[in-house]
Structure formats: C-alpha cells, structure tokens
Amino acid sequence: MGSLRVGVIGCGGRGASHALGYSQSPRARLVAVADSHRPAAERVAAQYGVKGIYTDYREMLAKERLDVVSMCLWPALHAEAILACLEAPVPPRLINAEKPMAPTYGEAVRVHEACQAAGVALTFSHQRRFGPHFAKARDLICEGAIGTLQRLEMDCSNLFDWGTHWFDMMLFYNQDMDPDWVLGQIGCVDDSQVFGARLETAGMAYIKWPNQVTGVLTTGQGTAAPAVIRAIGSDGMIDVDHRQVRLLRSGHPWETVAAPSAKVVGDDTTRHIVDSLECLLAGRESILC
Structure with a gap:
C-alpha cells in the first residue's frame, strides 16, 4: 500500500479523474475526499474504498494529516482552498490543482508566493504535456x-x-x-x-x-x-x-x-498525477511546477 496519504477536494468530473490517477500509483493511498455535495464525495469514495468522507474540506485538512492534496474546485474557489491547505495543522507536501490558477492575477501571485514560502510543491493540470x-x-x-x-x-x-x-x-x-x-x-x-x-x-x-x-x-x-x-x-x-x-x-x-506508447497506462491526467508523486519522492521539480 502506498506511503503517501492523499485527499481530494472537489469530487466532480475532474476530482474523479485525479482520484483515478492516484489509484494507478503504488506510491499513494487515497484516504479522504471532500465535496460540499455529499453524494459526489460518496460516489468517489465508494469507487476507491475511501473511508474519510467530508462536506467541509477544512475539516478534512485538520483531521487527515495528508501528504498530497488535489484541489478540483471551480476557479473562484482555488486561492482560498490552496491557502487553506497551507494553513492546515500538517500542511501537505504537494498540491495538485486544477487550472486555471485563479480568476485574477493578484490571487495567482498570492498563491504562488505562499506555496514557495511554505516549501509546498504546487502543480496545475496542464496535463497535455504528458500526451x-x-x-x-x-x-x-x-x-x-x-x-x-x-x-x-x-x-x-x-x-x-x-x-x-x-x-x-x-x-x-x-x-x-x-x-x-x-x-x-x-x-x-x-x-x-x-x-x-x-x-x-x-x-x-x-x-x-x-x-x-x-x-x-x-x-x-x-x-x-x-x-x-x-x-x-x-x-x-x-x-x-x-x-x-x-x-x-x-x-x-x-x-x-507515430507517437510512442506512454510509459504509464491511463489518460494524460493519470500520467500527470503519477509523475507528480514520483517527483515528490525523488526530490525533483515536476515539469508542471
């Protein structure tokens, strides 16, 4: 079982794609999901055998001691959620976020600078690089x-x-x-x-x-x-x-x-997720940082 404890914030289509990516890595274990619409969280949890189900992601961050968090909310909520990850009692080492970064340039700069100061790796899902x-x-x-x-x-x-x-x-x-x-x-x-x-x-x-x-x-x-x-x-x-x-x-x-077959089975998002975990454990920067 993977050593990295993972949580997903936002369990719509993109959150489900991130969850799938973690399921393909022997390095990770999805332990918690959060969505304000509980049935969405329950669907993802049921698919991957997750016990930690939350409607408040701040509660999840406070209780679960996560190593990795995927943030898959709508753009207007991105900055608030990423900053909340940094304020958790045990901040994650890696945040894999959905793009776009934020609705405004000011929010994007704030998020970037905060993660840099905290030493937390932050990627955004520009997964076409892995296609x-x-x-x-x-x-x-x-x-x-x-x-x-x-x-x-x-x-x-x-x-x-x-x-x-x-x-x-x-x-x-x-x-x-x-x-x-x-x-x-x-x-x-x-x-x-x-x-x-x-x-x-x-x-x-x-x-x-x-x-x-x-x-x-x-x-x-x-x-x-x-x-x-x-x-x-x-x-x-x-x-x-x-x-x-x-x-x-x-x-x-x-x-x-002809394009060669990808080394990691799955779609571009899965390859992004798996690569981000490998980079975290190897101490190198992801091409999406």
Missing part, C-alpha cells in the same frame, strides 16, 4: 526536424479555460522560456461562462520570445486554424492534436509520425 502526441511533437522540434522553430499557431474555444492549456504548450515547445512581451485583445458581446467564470466572445494573443520565436493564439468565434497546434520552422512544420502528429519537411509531402 504522447503532444510530447512527440516536442521531440521533433528539439531534434530539428523542422529546422529552427520560428512560430507557434494555436486555436481553441476560449482563453481562460481551454486557452491556458495552449499557453502552456507554447512554453513546452519553446524550452519553457519566459517571453519578452505579450499583446492581447478580447471582445465580450454575450455572457458565456465556464465553471462560473465569464468568457470572451473572441480573443487573440501575440507573444514574442528572446529567441525570436513568435506565438499566436486565437480563441472564440471566428477561429479557423488549420490544426489545433501548428509549429512552423525554417525547414518545415508540424501539426498536432490529441489524435495524431503530422510532419511536413522541406521538399517532402506531409507524413504522419
């Missing part, structure tokens, strides 16, 4: 399959919820380099929301890095990118999504490139 096709595309870029990377183009339905994944993938494909500058614009003509957060009707972001790579993300209405993600280099381009990687080399036709 075999997305990882294969990065390998091709690093190997020089398209020459020198020049531009990244991405497209998705919204900036705040889905777009955070693609901003992370831009960093993933460009050496996790900090950008020089970012230019952004959004327009809101209706009241679309996801997980309680208002979304733009359409938006765009233009990013420039010190190595002269540029990135463009378009969101909402009118997005029409030829692929979910396109990486353009001096000698070719790569198109990648959840299903396939396509490579165009200068002077050659498009080809589909």
Whole structure:
C-alpha cells in the first residue's frame, strides 16, 4: 500500500479523474475526499474504498494529516482552498490543482508566493504535456526536424479555460522560456461562462520570445486554424492534436509520425498525477511546477 496519504477536494468530473490517477500509483493511498455535495464525495469514495468522507474540506485538512492534496474546485474557489491547505495543522507536501490558477492575477501571485514560502510543491493540470502526441511533437522540434522553430499557431474555444492549456504548450515547445512581451485583445458581446467564470466572445494573443520565436493564439468565434497546434520552422512544420502528429519537411509531402506508447497506462491526467508523486519522492521539480 502506498506511503503517501492523499485527499481530494472537489469530487466532480475532474476530482474523479485525479482520484483515478492516484489509484494507478503504488506510491499513494487515497484516504479522504471532500465535496460540499455529499453524494459526489460518496460516489468517489465508494469507487476507491475511501473511508474519510467530508462536506467541509477544512475539516478534512485538520483531521487527515495528508501528504498530497488535489484541489478540483471551480476557479473562484482555488486561492482560498490552496491557502487553506497551507494553513492546515500538517500542511501537505504537494498540491495538485486544477487550472486555471485563479480568476485574477493578484490571487495567482498570492498563491504562488505562499506555496514557495511554505516549501509546498504546487502543480496545475496542464496535463497535455504528458500526451504522447503532444510530447512527440516536442521531440521533433528539439531534434530539428523542422529546422529552427520560428512560430507557434494555436486555436481553441476560449482563453481562460481551454486557452491556458495552449499557453502552456507554447512554453513546452519553446524550452519553457519566459517571453519578452505579450499583446492581447478580447471582445465580450454575450455572457458565456465556464465553471462560473465569464468568457470572451473572441480573443487573440501575440507573444514574442528572446529567441525570436513568435506565438499566436486565437480563441472564440471566428477561429479557423488549420490544426489545433501548428509549429512552423525554417525547414518545415508540424501539426498536432490529441489524435495524431503530422510532419511536413522541406521538399517532402506531409507524413504522419507515430507517437510512442506512454510509459504509464491511463489518460494524460493519470500520467500527470503519477509523475507528480514520483517527483515528490525523488526530490525533483515536476515539469508542471
């Protein structure tokens, strides 16, 4: 049985996905779950044989002496819940949180600084990094399959919820380099929301890095990118999504490139969870920190 005691805050779809991830690791033991809607907590508890069931996550944090906590609430509740973890009698060593980080920049900074000061590892679920096709595309870029990377183009339905994944993938494909500058614009003509957060009707972001790579993300209405993600280099381009990687080399036709099987069985979230535990026990930083 795993040595790390784990608790999950929020037992909706994403909380259930995190719970599944812990069940796939011999390092972890899910001992408690919390949700203000008790039937949701009971469903996850029943599936994984969990005895600790709570409707108040603060009570769970006070009683369970957890090593690891997954925080899977709606965005407006993120900062409060993460800070509550740090204030527990025995704070966790690792918090695996759902994205986006917080509804406001100020809250995001506060959470980051508090975890840094407490020495608590904090990851957010940008699990696409663990997707075999997305990882294969990065390998091709690093190997020089398209020459020198020049531009990244991405497209998705919204900036705040889905777009955070693609901003992370831009960093993933460009050496996790900090950008020089970012230019952004959004327009809101209706009241679309996801997980309680208002979304733009359409938006765009233009990013420039010190190595002269540029990135463009378009969101909402009118997005029409030829692929979910396109990486353009001096000698070719790569198109990648959840299903396939396509490579165009200068002077050659498009080809589909096989992605290797993942080392950890399960979806991208499971691979994120398992990796975070391995990093914690090995004393190294997760690629999602």
